[in-house]
Amino acid sequence: MGSPMDDAPGKRRRGRPKTFDREHTLDVAVDGYWREGVDSLSLNEVCRRAEISKPGLYREFGGEDQFLDAVLTRYCETVLGPRMAAYDEDKPFRETLESIIAFATRGPVSDMPAGCLFAKMKAARGHLGAVTGAHVDDLRAQLIAAYTAWLERSAERGEITLPASLETTASYVDTQMTLMLDRMAAGEEPETVRAHAHLAFSILTESG
Numbered sequence: 001m002g003s004p005m006d007d008a009p010g011k012r013r014r015g016r017p018k019t020f021d022r023e024h025t026l027d028v029a030v031d032g033y034w035r036e037g038v039d040s041l042s043l044n045e046v047c048r049r050a051e052i053s054k055p056g057l058y059r060e061f062g063g064e065d066q067f068l069d070a071v072l073t074r075y076c077e078t079v080l081g082p083r084m085a086a087y088d089e090d091k092p093f094r095e096t097l098e099s100i101i102a103f104a105t106r107g108p109v110s111d112m113p114a115g116c117l118f119a120k121m122k123a124a125r126g127h128l129g130a131v132t133g134a135h136v137d138d139l140r141a142q143l144i145a146a147y148t149a150w151l152e153r154s155a156e157r158g159e160i161t162l163p164a165s166l167e168t169t170a171s172y173v174d175t176q177m178t179l180m181l182d183r184m185a186a187g188e189e190p191e192t193v194r195a196h197a198h199l200a201f202s203i204l205t206e207s208g
Contacts, residue, residue: 065129093154115185
């Protein structure tokens with residue numbers, strides 16, 4: 001029988017301390033989904049790699065949909081957000097273009113796989129839950145808006161010639177960026193992907 005102090009208000013009960021490492025779990029998931037895709041990596045495998053239980057993950061995040069949403073948020077904070085900021089910088093169009101092509105066509109490094117986790121989530125949009133799917137849609141809208149502002153500013157400065165409406169051209173840029181990232185994730189040669197990207201974007205700069 002326990003002593004009266006066991007039930008005293010404010011006394012910490014004995015038991016297993018909380019050991020769930022949220023940040024580590026998200027980092028493991030970002031790396032895994034980025035390298036393998038959300039359709040190819042099971043939640044059970046993520047839990048195994050992070051050395052956590054699935055019930056523990058559900059308790060922490062609320063469910064698989066909410067977990068994937070948190071993974072996407074983590075990716076935005078560490079990778080996508082800083083890249084999106086490049087479109088707001090007041091630099092010449094060609095300089096910004098070269099920067100984003102170089103980033104998109106980089107080879108894999110120890111802590112950063114080739115390709116893009118967001119691009120992979122866009123490709124798997126139909127298999128995502130409501131929360132993560134809405135997040136993907138919102139991020140794509142933000143990217144399109146960033147492309148639109150960048151193109152409009154560059155056109156006003158006479159650095160590029162718009163081959164179609166601003167909306168259509170921004171969508172074209174989004175398609176080309178996604179294509180580069182997907183090809184890099186598939187293991188194509190960076191030099192080839194880079195050359196094709198320059199050819200695709202020359203439609204903007206050939207008269208700029």
